[in-house]
Amino acid sequence: MSLETFASSRALSMGVELELQLVSTHDYDLVASAEDLLRMMARKDVPGDVKPEMTCSMIEVSTGICNDYACVAEELEALRSALTEAARKLNIGICGGGTHAFQDWGERRIFDKPRFHYLSDLYGYLAKQFTVFGQHVHIGCPGPDAALYLLHGMSRYIPHLIALSASSPYVQGKDTGFQSARLNSVFAFPLSGRAPFVETWQDFETYFAKMTDTGVVQSMKDFYWDIRPKPEYGTIEVRVMDTPLTIGRAAAIAAYIQAIARYLMIERPIRLAEDDYLVYTFNRFQACRFGFAGTYVHPETHEHRTVAEEIEASFARIEQHAIELGCDAPLGELLREVREGRNDATWLRERHTNGESLPELVMGQCVRWMGGEPM
Amino acid sequence: MDLLIWPEWPLALGALFPVAIALVATALVGEAGGRFGIPRVSGYALAGLVLGPLLLGWFDANDLAGHRLIIDFTIALVLFELGIRFDLRWLTANRWIVATSVGEMALTFALTFGALWAVGTGTGIALAVAAIAVGTSPVILMHVTNELRASGQTTDRLLALCALNVAVSVILLKLLVGALHGVHSGWQLALLHPLYLLLGSVLAGAVIAAAYLGLRKLVDPASEQGLAAMIALLLAAIALLTALRLPTALAPLVAGALIKWRDPRPHLWPQQFGSIGGVLVIVIFMLAGAAVSAGELFAGAGLGILAIVARAAGKFGGAIAFGPPSGLDLRKSLALGVGLLPLSVLALLLAEDVRLLYPDFGARLLPIVMAMTVVLGLLGPIATRRALIRVRETRRGDLP
Numbered sequence: 001m002s003l004e005t006f007a008s009s010r011a012l013s014m015g016v017e018l019e020l021q022l023v024s025t026h027d028y029d030l031v032a033s034a035e036d037l038l039r040m041m042a043r044k045d046v047p048g049d050v051k052p053e054m055t056c057s058m059i060e061v062s063t064g065i066c067n068d069y070a071c072v073a074e075e076l077e078a079l080r081s082a083l084t085e086a087a088r089k090l091n092i093g094i095c096g097g098g099t100h101a102f103q104d105w106g107e108r109r110i111f112d113k114p115r116f117h118y119l120s121d122l123y124g125y126l127a128k129q130f131t132v133f134g135q136h137v138h139i140g141c142p143g144p145d146a147a148l149y150l151l152h153g154m155s156r157y158i159p160h161l162i163a164l165s166a167s168s169p170y171v172q173g174k175d176t177g178f179q180s181a182r183l184n185s186v187f188a189f190p191l192s193g194r195a196p197f198v199e200t201w202q203d204f205e206t207y208f209a210k211m212t213d214t215g216v217v218q219s220m221k222d223f224y225w226d227i228r229p230k231p232e233y234g235t236i237e238v239r240v241m242d243t244p245l246t247i248g249r250a251a252a253i254a255a256y257i258q259a260i261a262r263y264l265m266i267e268r269p270i271r272l273a274e275d276d277y278l279v280y281t282f283n284r285f286q287a288c289r290f291g292f293a294g295t296y297v298h299p300e301t302h303e304h305r306t307v308a309e310e311i312e313a314s315f316a317r318i319e320q321h322a323i324e325l326g327c328d329a330p331l332g333e334l335l336r337e338v339r340e341g342r343n344d345a346t347w348l349r350e351r352h353t354n355g356e357s358l359p360e361l362v363m364g365q366c367v368r369w370m371g372g373e374p375m
Numbered sequence: 376m377d378l379l380i381w382p383e384w385p386l387a388l389g390a391l392f393p394v395a396i397a398l399v400a401t402a403l404v405g406e407a408g409g410r411f412g413i414p415r416v417s418g419y420a421l422a423g424l425v426l427g428p429l430l431l432g433w434f435d436a437n438d439l440a441g442h443r444l445i446i447d448f449t450i451a452l453v454l455f456e457l458g459i460r461f462d463l464r465w466l467t468a469n470r471w472i473v474a475t476s477v478g479e480m481a482l483t484f485a486l487t488f489g490a491l492w493a494v495g496t497g498t499g500i501a502l503a504v505a506a507i508a509v510g511t512s513p514v515i516l517m518h519v520t521n522e523l524r525a526s527g528q529t530t531d532r533l534l535a536l537c538a539l540n541v542a543v544s545v546i547l548l549k550l551l552v553g554a555l556h557g558v559h560s561g562w563q564l565a566l567l568h569p570l571y572l573l574l575g576s577v578l579a580g581a582v583i584a585a586a587y588l589g590l591r592k593l594v595d596p597a598s599e600q601g602l603a604a605m606i607a608l609l610l611a612a613i614a615l616l617t618a619l620r621l622p623t624a625l626a627p628l629v630a631g632a633l634i635k636w637r638d639p640r641p642h643l644w645p646q647q648f649g650s651i652g653g654v655l656v657i658v659i660f661m662l663a664g665a666a667v668s669a670g671e672l673f674a675g676a677g678l679g680i681l682a683i684v685a686r687a688a689g690k691f692g693g694a695i696a697f698g699p700p701s702g703l704d705l706r707k708s709l710a711l712g713v714g715l716l717p718l719s720v721l722a723l724l725l726a727e728d729v730r731l732l733y734p735d736f737g738a739r740l741l742p743i744v745m746a747m748t749v750v751l752g753l754l755g756p757i758a759t760r761r762a763l764i765r766v767r768e769t770r771r772g773d774l775p
Contacts, residue, residue: 088468107770359641
C-alpha cells in the first residue's frame with residue numbers, strides 16, 4: 001500500500017476530534033456503554049461524527065470542517081448537548097480528562113471491530129492500557145510541502161499545547177506527579193514520537209516507501225506521531241493534547257493552534273533545521289511533568305525559560321493573526337489561565353488534595369463536561 | 376473431687392458446633408461451584424437445601440423463626456444497597472424505563488394469575504402467587520452482579536427493575552392480605568391497612584435516609600466507626616419497623632433511593648461491609664433451606680413449575696417489548712428478561728409471613744412458592760450470570 005496523494009483542503013480550515021470517557025453514575029468507574037450510546041446517537045441529527053474507539057468505554061466525537069473558532073464552538077456545543085441528553089437516558093456520565101483517575105486497564109474490553117481486534121492482538125496489554133483520551137486538531141494546508149513546513153514549525157509549540165490541555169495527573173488511582181500522564185501511554189508504542197525531518201513531500205514519500213518495504217507499516221494510521229500529515233484530508237493532525245474537561249477549553253485550544261498555523265504560514269518565521277529536534281523530547285517531558293512551570297529550551301538560542309513565559313511570548317507573536325481569525329477573545333481567556341498558572345490538571349489536583357475522593361472527582365468532571373461549563 | 380471442672384464425655388457441644396460446620400460446608404459448596412463458573416449463591420442455596428429438612432434435617436422451621444432477625448437484617452442491608460444504586464433521576468430522564476418496569480410486572484402478574492386460575496387453584500391463591508412472582512430476588516442479583524463486577528446498560532436496568540418489582544411485589548401481597556382482612560373484618564381495615572403500610576414505609580425510609588446522611592457528616596462510612604454506625608442504624612430501623620408492624624424490606628429500599636436522590640455523589644460500599652454482607656448471605660441461604668420440606672415441595676411442584684413458566688413469559692415479554700424503545704438492543708433486552716428470573720429467600724419469607732397470619736391459606740400458598748424458589752434459587756443465578764456474560768457486561772475479563 002502506497003501513500004495517498006495529498007488532497008487539497010482549504011488552508012487553515014480545521015476539524016476537532018475529542019476522545020471522551022463513559023462512566024457509570026453509580027461508582028464513576030469506566031463503563032462499557034459505547035455501543036448503546038452510539039446506537040442512540042445514530043438516530044440524532046448532529047454535526048460532525050460520533051465513532052467508537054479502541055475500548056468499549058470510550059467514544060470519539062468530531063466536528064465537521066470549520067473555518068473559524070465560532071463554528072468549532074458551535075458544533076462542539078451541539079454534540080455536547082446531544083450526547084448529554086443521550087447519556088441521561090442511559091444513566092451514564094460523559095467526561096473529559098486525558099486519563100480516567102482510577103480505572104483498572106485489565107477490566108477494559110476491546111470494541112468489537114476488526115481493526116481494534118487486530119491492534120489488540122498486535123499490542124497486547126498496550127491496547128487496553130491505551131484507554132487514554134486525547135484531543136486531535138486537524139489544520140488544512142494549501143499543499144503537501146506547506147504541510148511539512150507547518151508540521152515542523154508546529155513541533156516547537158508541542159510543550160505549549162501539552163501544558164494548556166494537561167488533564168491527566170491520576171492513573172490507576174495514584175497521583176503520577178505528571179500533569180499529563182497520558183502521553184506516557186502513547187510513548188509505549190513503537191511508532192510514536194515525531195515525524196522524521198523531511199521538508200518536501202517527495203522526501204516524505206521516499207521515507208514512507210522505505211518504511212513499508214521493511215514491512216513495519218502499512219499505512220499512515222500505523223504512525224502514532226505527535227503531529228502527523230493526513231494526506232487523505234489534506235491536513236496535518238496535532239495529537240498531543242489531553243481531552244480538556246470542558247468543550248470551551250477544547251475550542252479555545254483549537255483556535256490557538258489555528259492562529260499559530262496562520263502565523264507560521266503567512267510569516268514563515270522559522271528556518272527549519274534537523275537540530276531543532278535536539279531539545280524536542282526534553283521540552284515535551286518538562287511540559288508533561290510540570291505543565292506551565294516546566295523548562296522550555298529554545299531550539300535555536302538554547303535559552304532556558306518556563307513554558308508559561310514561552311506561551312505568553314507566543315500570544316504576543318500571534319495576536320494579529322488571532323484578531324484576523326476572530327478568536328482573540330477565547331485566546332485572551334487562555335492567557336489569563338496561563339498567568340494564574342491554572343489548567344485542568346491543577347483543578348483536578350486541588351480537588352483531590354482537599355480530600356475529595358477519586359470517584360467524586362470523576363463525578364465533578366462529568367458535571368463540568370455535561371453541564372457545558374465555560375473553560 | 377469437683378466434676379464441674381473436667382469435660383464430660385461424650386462432649387456436650389451444644390447447638391453452636393453444627394451451625395459452624397454447616398456454615399463452612401455452605402461456604403465451601405459455593406466456592407466449589409465458583410470453580411465451575413456457577414454463581415456462588417447457587418451453591419449456597421443448594422447447601423441450604425441439603426442441610427435442611429429436605430435431606431439432612433440439621434435445620435428446621437424453628438431455626439428459621441429463631442434466626443429471623445439475621446435474615447431480615449441481611450435483606451435490609453441488600454435492599455439498602457440496591458436502593459442507593461437506584462437513581463430516580465434516571466426514571467425522569469428515560470420514561471421508557473418506567474414503561475419497561477410496569478410492562479414486565481403487569482405481564483408477569485397477569486400471566487401467572489391466569490395460568491394458576493385456569494388450572495383451578497382458586498382466586499386467592501392465584502393472586503398471592505402472582506404477587507410474589509412479580510418480584511425478583513434482590514439478594515441474588517446483587518450477589519451475582521458483584522461477583523462479576525458487572526456494569527453496563529443491562530446490569531443497571533436489571534437492578535433498577537429489581538428495586539421496583541420487589542417494592543411492588545411486597546405491596547401487592549400486603550394489599551391482597553388486606554383484601555383477606557376485608558373478608559374477615561370490614562372494609563375500613565382493608566383500605567386503611569395497605570395505606571398505612573405504604574405511607575409508613577416511605578416515611579420510615581425518609582427517616583433512615585436522613586439519619587444516614589447525618590451520620591455521613593459525622594463519620595466516614597468507609598471507616599470502622601462508620602461501619603458500626605451503619606449497622607446500628609439498620610438494626611434500629613428493623614426494630615422500629617417490626618414494632619410498627621411495617622414490612623422490613625420496603626423502608627431500607629426507599630431509604631437508599633432517597634439518599635441517592637438527595638446526594639448524587641457515589642456512595643461506595645466500604646470494603647468490610649461487603650465482607651460482612653457476604654458472610655450474612657451465606658448464612659441466610661443456609662437457613663432458607665430450613666423452610667423447605669420434601670412433602671410440601673412435591674405437593675407444590677406442579678403448580679410451581681406452571682407459575683415459573685408463566686412468570687418467565689411475563690418477564691421476557693415485558694423486557695423485549697419495552698427494552699428497544701428505552702435504548703437497549705434486542706440481545707440486551709433478552710438478557711434483561713433472563714436476568715430477572717431469580718426468586719429466592721425474600722419470596723419465601725413473604726409466603727411464610729402470610730402463613731403466620733392465615734395458617735390455612737398459607738399452607739396452600741407455601742408449597743407453590745417453595746417449589747418456585749427452589750428452582751429459581753438454584754437456576755436463576757446461573758441464568759442471570761450467563762445473560763450478563765453474553766452481553767459482555769462483566770469487568771472480570773472473559774469468563775467461562
